[in-house]
Every structure is written in structure tokens, then in C-alpha cells.
Amino acid sequence: MKETNNVKKMMAIGMWSSIAYLLMMLNFPLPALPPFLLIDFSEIPAMLAAILFGPIAGVAVEAIKNILHYLIQGSGTGIPVGQLANFVAGVLFILPASYLFQKFGTSKGLTYGLVLGTIVMTLMMSVLNYYVILPAYTFFLNAPALSSEQARQLIVTGILPFNVIKGSMVTVIFIILFAKMKPWIHRQMAA
Amino acid sequence: MMNSMIIGKYVPGTSIVHRMDPRSKLIMVFFYVFIVFLANNVKSYAILTAFTFSLILLSRIPLSFIIRGLKPIFWMILFTFLLHLLMTKEGELLYRLGWLEIHEQGVKQGIFISLRFLSLIIVTTLLTLTTTPIEVTDGVESLLSPLKKFNMPIHELALMMSISLRFIPTLMEETDKIMKAQTARGVDFSSGSFQERIKAIVSLLVPLFINSFKRAEELATAMEARGYQGGEGRTKFRLLTWKFADTALIVLLVLLAIILFILRS
Numbered sequence: 001m002k003e004t005n006n007v008k009k010m011m012a013i014g015m016w017s018s019i020a021y022l023l024m025m026l027n028f029p030l031p032a033l034p035p036f037l038l039i040d041f042s043e044i045p046a047m048l049a050a051i052l053f054g055p056i057a058g059v060a061v062e063a064i065k066n067i068l069h070y071l072i073q074g075s076g077t078g079i080p081v082g083q084l085a086n087f088v089a090g091v092l093f094i095l096p097a098s099y100l101f102q103k104f105g106t107s108k109g110l111t112y113g114l115v116l117g118t119i120v121m122t123l124m125m126s127v128l129n130y131y132v133i134l135p136a137y138t139f140f141l142n143a144p145a146l147s148s149e150q151a152r153q154l155i156v157t158g159i160l161p162f163n164v165i166k167g168s169m170v171t172v173i174f175i176i177l178f179a180k181m182k183p184w185i186h187r188q189m190a191a
Numbered sequence: 192m193m194n195s196m197i198i199g200k201y202v203p204g205t206s207i208v209h210r211m212d213p214r215s216k217l218i219m220v221f222f223y224v225f226i227v228f229l230a231n232n233v234k235s236y237a238i239l240t241a242f243t244f245s246l247i248l249l250s251r252i253p254l255s256f257i258i259r260g261l262k263p264i265f266w267m268i269l270f271t272f273l274l275h276l277l278m279t280k281e282g283e284l285l286y287r288l289g290w291l292e293i294h295e296q297g298v299k300q301g302i303f304i305s306l307r308f309l310s311l312i313i314v315t316t317l318l319t320l321t322t323t324p325i326e327v328t329d330g331v332e333s334l335l336s337p338l339k340k341f342n343m344p345i346h347e348l349a350l351m352m353s354i355s356l357r358f359i360p361t362l363m364e365e366t367d368k369i370m371k372a373q374t375a376r377g378v379d380f381s382s383g384s385f386q387e388r389i390k391a392i393v394s395l396l397v398p399l400f401i402n403s404f405k406r407a408e409e410l411a412t413a414m415e416a417r418g419y420q421g422g423e424g425r426t427k428f429r430l431l432t433w434k435f436a437d438t439a440l441i442v443l444l445v446l447l448a449i450i451l452f453i454l455r456s
Contacts, residue, residue, distance in 0.1 A: 063348075173393060
């Protein structure tokens, strides 16, 4: 019986990864922010997988989504820097969110979790951009390295508000989605 | 639109590069990323560029496809070229226009960096141009299979990836159907306030998630009815065969690395 559940889980992760990939394709830039920061809702299927099948399933959806994106769309620099950044951001968002949800198991826990996820993602992505992602971009694009002043400014005016907006949009949509799907989710969890 | 969603940039063909084992191509791309950084003078860059261009010729992909793929980063290349051209103040002064000075080293650096950048991008896009995503998935599974010994779920990850790839078009169709059904019920996807838009998105996502989950259940039942029990002892429909050309490619790559290492200053 456990085996059946595992196969079902894998198939659902596969399906939801395709949905995540499709949602990732429907991305859009935000006015007043740098055009390479694109908002999309592909964290939603990963989050759903994380609360139904556990955090590892959510990480799997994030991983498959980005691998598919790299295989199908490629990367401007040849090296998947953007996809890796998206993967790290997604994992940083869903792990705290699903942790708090599993601890409390209520919509309230979920709300706090998603807010915590947004905060963790925003803070960690700002730090990672400063030390890793922006230097990696300039290195692979062979552009001159940003001075720490320039990098700080780009993070404060671009990356930080971007992650806050992305996190809050996903949070709002996911809470509404969860409220609608609650009976179904509980039935699946009981099965 | 539909096509580009599934096969990506793949250009069908029968060239020797197309027929190569995805594993050898993956190994090549992986190490090429490091090898390009070995080149640092005229001779080594000439050999690196020659290698890259012979790969394009062998793949028989029209140059126009490759140039089209480079368009988005064309300005980036031009920008870095000009930057190195104008900012390097070493070597003989070649040209001066007001405060603009072009030095010999600047020309060299500009060309070198652009060539390195181009080689890197051309080789990685060549992989996606000559290999379908499903072949890449099979290749990755096979290359990473030694990690199974450390309890890494390589087979499971590859299986989920191929399921995901297979269902992209199906789920796209389904999304389209649900959107039409919801529009018929009065949902407006293309306009409205922020709140209305979010409601519209949710009304699309809920049936999409539940329907795809049903599909997943059916698929799991069908697989078990056919005796699926994990990766152990599973036979495959698409077999990977390592051919002479694959060994040749790896040998050439090693030779390239050695030659560049000797020639670099």
C-alpha cells in the first residue's frame, strides 16, 4: 500500500512541476524594478506539494521546474545562474512556510508560515545576491564587477522590493487557494 | 507556441552531433565551461574558437539559428567589448580621439573576452539545439546513477522529470479548457481590479490542481497494473548507446584541454 502512495506522490509531483513550469512561463516584469526581475506564481504548486507530501516534495517541484526551464528555454549566459537563483529563492520560501503549517496544521499557521517564508526569502536573497548571485552574473557576462556601493543600491531598490512583492502576492493567492481547497486537501491528507 | 513549449530549441536533424549519445554531450558541455577559461593568448583562443566552430559545422545547424539564439545577449557582448577596448590602458597606443584612447592590449582583451563568451554560449545552446529534453533527462539519469549507492533518488527524479515533460502540452490544453469554461461562467481573465484578477487566477488553479491530481492517481494505478516497482531491473524503451563518435568527442575534449594548457602563457 505504501508503494502505491509513493508512485502516486511521484506522479503528482511530476504533474505539478509541469504546472509550475507553465506558470513560470507566464511571468511579467514589475514597473519601476529592473526588467530581469520577473514575477511569476510558480511557487504555488511547489507550496501545495510541500504541505500535502512534505517539504522534500516541494523542493523537488522547485528543482524539476528550474531544470525544465533550463532545458527548454536555456540561459542567457549559458550557465543557469538565473534558474539556480530561482530555485534557492523558492526553497527558502516554501521550507519555512511548510514547516510552520505542519507544526500547527491550521490556516493561521499557514498564514504565519507564508509571511515567515516571504521574510526569510527576502533577507536571504538579499545577502546571497550581494555575495554570490550578482558577482556570478557579472563574472559570466564578463561585465565589470559591481562596486559594493552599486550592488547595495541594486539590492535595496530592486531585489529586496521584488522579493517582498513576489512573496506577498504568492502568500495572498495561496491563502485564498487554500481556503477553497481545504476540504479536498484534508481528504487527501487523511487518505 | 505549443511546439516551443515542449521541445524547446531542438532543431531536428541527422547530423553526427544529433546522433551522439546525450551523455557524451553533457560531459562535454560540463567540462567546456571550465576549459574556456584556460585560453589566455592568441594561439589558445584561436584553437578554442576553431573547436567551437567545428562543432557548429558538424551539427549542420544553420548559422542563422545560432545567431538568432545569440540576439538577446548581443548588446551585452558589444558592451563588454567596448568596455575592455576603451578601459584597458596597456600596450601601444593605436588610436586617439579626444580623450578616447585605444590601446593594443585593449583590442586584444576585447576580442578575447567576446570570443570566450561566445564559445561558452554557443556550446551550451548547441546541446539544446541537437538534443531533445527527454534525451537530456535520460542522459542525466544514466550519468548520475552511481549516486544511487548513496541513496539518492536519481531514478525517481528522472521519472518525475520525464512525466513532467510529457504532461506540459496536456496540461496546457487543460488550462486553456478551464479558462474557457470559467470565462463562460463570467470570469474575466484579461481585465479587472487586482482583487478580481487574483480571484480569476484562483478559479483557474483549483480545477487545474485537482484534475491533474486525478490524472496522477490514474497514472500511478496504470503503472502498478503494469508491474512498476521502482528503478530496479526496469527495462527501457529509449536505450542509450555509446558509439565511437562519443569516445572520439571525449578524446578530442581532453586533447583540447591539454593543448590549451600547453599554449597558455
